[in-house]
Amino acid sequence: MKVVLRITTHNLFKNMRRNLTILLNMILCTFVIFILLQNYHFLRKRHSEYFSSGKTASNYEVAFAVDEDEITYANDKLNLTHMFLVGQKVIEDIESNSNLFVYSFAGNSTRLSGIQNKVDLSPFIEETIVFDESSISNPVLSLNAFEAYHLKISSGRFFTEEDYNLESGQPLPVILGYELSSVFQLGDIIEYKDNEYSDQAVVVGFLEQNSGYVIWNAYYPLDRAILSPFEFPRMFDHSNEYRRIQFIYTKSDDVDVQAVVNNATAKNGFYTLEVSPVDGVQVTETKTISEKNVRIIGFLAVISTIMCLSSLSMILYHRATEDLPSNCIYLCCGIPLWKINISVVLEMIVWIILSLIPTIAISFSIYHAVLVPMWLLIFFAMMITGIALVPVFMVNKKCNLDMFIRERIVF
Amino acid sequence: MPFLELKSINKSFGKADKSVQVLTDLNLVVEKGEQLAIMGKSGCGKTTLLNILAGIDSPDSGEYYLDGKLIQIKSASEGVRFRRNTVGIVLQQFALINDFTAYENIELGLWESGLSKKDMKTQVSNMLEKLGITELKDKYPPTLSGGEKQRVAIGRALVGNPSLLLADEPTGSLDAGTEQHIISLLSELNKESGATLIIVTHDEEVAQKCNRVFHLEKH
Numbered sequence: 119m120k121v122v123l124r125i126t127t128h129n130l131f132k133n134m135r136r137n138l139t140i141l142l143n144m145i146l147c148t149f150v151i152f153i154l155l156q157n158y159h160f161l162r163k164r165h166s167e168y169f170s171s172g173k174t175a176s177n178y179e180v181a182f183a184v185d186e187d188e189i190t191y192a193n194d195k196l197n198l199t200h201m202f203l204v205g206q207k208v209i210e211d212i213e214s215n216s217n218l219f220v221y222s223f224a225g226n227s228t229r230l231s232g233i234q235n236k237v238d239l240s241p242f243i244e245e246t247i248v249f250d251e252s253s254i255s256n257p258v259l260s261l262n263a264f265e266a267y268h269l270k271i272s273s274g275r276f277f278t279e280e281d282y283n284l285e286s287g288q289p290l291p292v293i294l295g296y297e298l299s300s301v302f303q304l305g306d307i308i309e310y311k312d313n314e315y316s317d318q319a320v321v322v323g324f325l326e327q328n329s330g331y332v333i334w335n336a337y338y339p340l341d342r343a344i345l346s347p348f349e350f351p352r353m354f355d356h357s358n359e360y361r362r363i364q365f366i367y368t369k370s371d372d373v374d375v376q377a378v379v380n381n382a383t384a385k386n387g388f389y390t391l392e393v394s395p396v397d398g399v400q401v402t403e404t405k406t407i408s409e410k411n412v413r414i415i416g417f418l419a420v421i422s423t424i425m426c427l428s429s430l431s432m433i434l435y436h437r438a439t440e441d442l443p444s445n446c447i448y449l450c451c452g453i454p455l456w457k458i459n460i461s462v463v464l465e466m467i468v469w470i471i472l473s474l475i476p477t478i479a480i481s482f483s484i485y486h487a488v489l490v491p492m493w494l495l496i497f498f499a500m501m502i503t504g505i506a507l508v509p510v511f512m513v514n515k516k517c518n519l520d521m522f523i524r525e526r527i528v529f
Numbered sequence: 530m531p532f533l534e535l536k537s538i539n540k541s542f543g544k545a546d547k548s549v550q551v552l553t554d555l556n557l558v559v560e561k562g563e564q565l566a567i568m569g570k571s572g573c574g575k576t577t578l579l580n581i582l583a584g585i586d587s588p589d590s591g592e593y594y595l596d597g598k599l600i601q602i603k604s605a606s607e608g609v610r611f612r613r614n615t616v617g618i619v620l621q622q623f624a625l626i627n628d629f630t631a632y633e634n635i636e637l638g639l640w641e642s643g644l645s646k647k648d649m650k651t652q653v654s655n656m657l658e659k660l661g662i663t664e665l666k667d668k669y670p671p672t673l674s675g676g677e678k679q680r681v682a683i684g685r686a687l688v689g690n691p692s693l694l695l696a697d698e699p700t701g702s703l704d705a706g707t708e709q710h711i712i713s714l715l716s717e718l719n720k721e722s723g724a725t726l727i728i729v730t731h732d733e734e735v736a737q738k739c740n741r742v743f744h745l746e747k748h
């Protein structure tokens with residue numbers, strides 16, 4: 119074992135230039151394998167499970183719905199699934215577009231649900247944290263909450279008792295925060311639609327500017343809130359389900375929202391996200407470029423894997439030929455061939471580990487996670503390296519002392 | 530019982546019809562500690578003979594006894610095992626690893642000895658001293674002269690205290706002055722360690738330094 123390790127360290131540290139080439143090649147290999155695996159993973163998933171789109175009044179809306187499997191994790195970062203993470207990245211990209219405002223609210227992020235007593239606890243709390251709500255929140259209010267939290271209406275009305283006893287089919291009355299008054303008007307219908315659910319809300323009022331409430335030591339601003347008597351959309355049978363609704367407001371009329379969304383989905387290899395104008399008119403063109411994109415990337419990844427594999431095996435083959443005299447000398451000194459071969463394998467394992475680092479780093483910086491299972495990545499990297507090593511073993515097998523001594527293997 | 534004995538060794542190369550008989554009914558007896566020079570024309574089979582002695586090649590027929598044991602090498606790995614700690618080899622082309630220092634090249638001869646790092650160090654240092662190349666220990670072979678390289682190679686062959694030291698034209702790539710030096714060094718070190726030395730050479734002067742000369746005839 120000591121001998122194997124010595125040969126390995128020798129291989130690793132002498133001739134750095136040559137080793138750097140090997141490492142670079144393997145980094146490329148690993149990265150390509152990563153892309154390949156990631157795309158393969160996406161191709162297997164059916165698009166309808168993950169999101170759908172709906173439409174409402176005078177703006178754009180993207181409804182991003184996640185299935186139950188996907189949400190077990192929402193609290194548990196470690197278990198976030200790949201698709202969910204990529205979806206997040208798509209949303210992030212859309213949101214960062216400077217021509218759009220994106221507001222989203224999630225069905226289960228409700229905070230004011232079920233306030234039953236009129237006692238305001240805030241006077242007892244000394245320090246107040248102000249929450250910066252950049253996305254739309256959807257607090258569910260009880261009838262008495264308006265009084266308890268001193269909320270004031272700038273136009274329209276408060277909720278009434280009837281609002282809490284709606285018959286099915288009646289739209290859910292909602293009161294909007296001040297900022298949303300630039301987008302919606304009293305009486306506007308907000309519609310939610312995905313594969314399973316559809317629900318309607320009607321705007322019945324607007325809050326005054328700078329409204330908010332304090333619970334314990336936290337201040338929740340409501341300027342971007344949609345207040346409702348029940349969670350919107352109403353899902354009486356699937357109370358655990360997670361719904362995320364994205365509203366995209368354009369700063370000017372000539373922004374092609376679908377193009378922006380297509381861009382984001384294509385860039386991330388996500389499925390097509392259909393954006394519908396909220397006024398009910400179907401969008402002209404919903405491209406499926408992202409799905410195509412996934413296939414093209416996958417195809418390119420296969421090609422480049424093959425190219426990486428052949429160049430890696432070429433480099434290794436060349437190196438083995440160069441090392442043949444050294445290996446003959448090892449044999450002369452009583453070091454058996456298997457030790458030489460094992461040390462090459464050990465060396466490659468070190469390179470594999472090193473070559474994983476950039477890929478993992480890139481994946482983390484984009485998605486905050488490694489989207490492809492680690493063992494799968496390592497397995498494929500090992501497989502590629504294993505194949506690339508076959509010619510090396512074949513060269514080493516040729517290591518013939520007789521030839522060497524008769525100087526037919528020369529330095 | 531002699532230390533080394535070859536009994537009617539035959540060796541040929543090539544397929545049946547085009548086969549070249551290189552060694553025919555060769556008999557050789559070498560005593561322990563003896564210094565034997567093997568001489569003969571180019572292509573007469575000196576290297577072939579040395580290869581058989583080193584376990585690199587095996588004869589077509591005949592027997593090879595070393596230290597009373599019948600040596601039968603059936604595979605390359607058996608050859609490696611046989612050479613380990615028994616046979617030291619010095620070649621005309623030095624056979625040093627270029628990115629090992631002189632020290633590391635000599636130490637290589639001890640890798641399979643199972644010695645501790647510390648013991649290796651003392652042995653290699655002793656060997657460097659005996660060879661008079663202590664100050665060269667951190668140099669790499671490409672920066673050494675031919676004579677210096679051959680000393681390193683001798684050091685590596687001898688450092689593990691083999692009982693049999695084989696040298697195939699060890700002075701073939703050296704100039705006359707260096708040649709004398711290397712040969713004296715070889716025979717001196719050999720006397721000291723008590724190993725048996727077999728040198729292949731076509732140089733009369735070299736041969737005269739040895740106890741005995743064995744002439745190999747061409748067939």
Ligand SMILES: Nc1ncnc2c1ncn2[C@@H]1O[C@H](COP(=O)(O)OP(=O)(O)O)[C@@H](O)[C@H]1O
Pocket residue numbers: 524542543549551569570571572573574575576577578
């Ligand atoms: N592997 C081989 N295949 C065929 N012929 C060989 C092989 N090795 C050596 N020979 C032949 O055997 C003869 C003896 O070679 P060798 O032992 O190298 O001679 P020397 O060392 O005395 O010059 C030569 O004619 C050589 O061509």
Ligand SMILES: [Mg+2]
Pocket residue numbers: 575576697
């Ligand atoms: Mg020869």
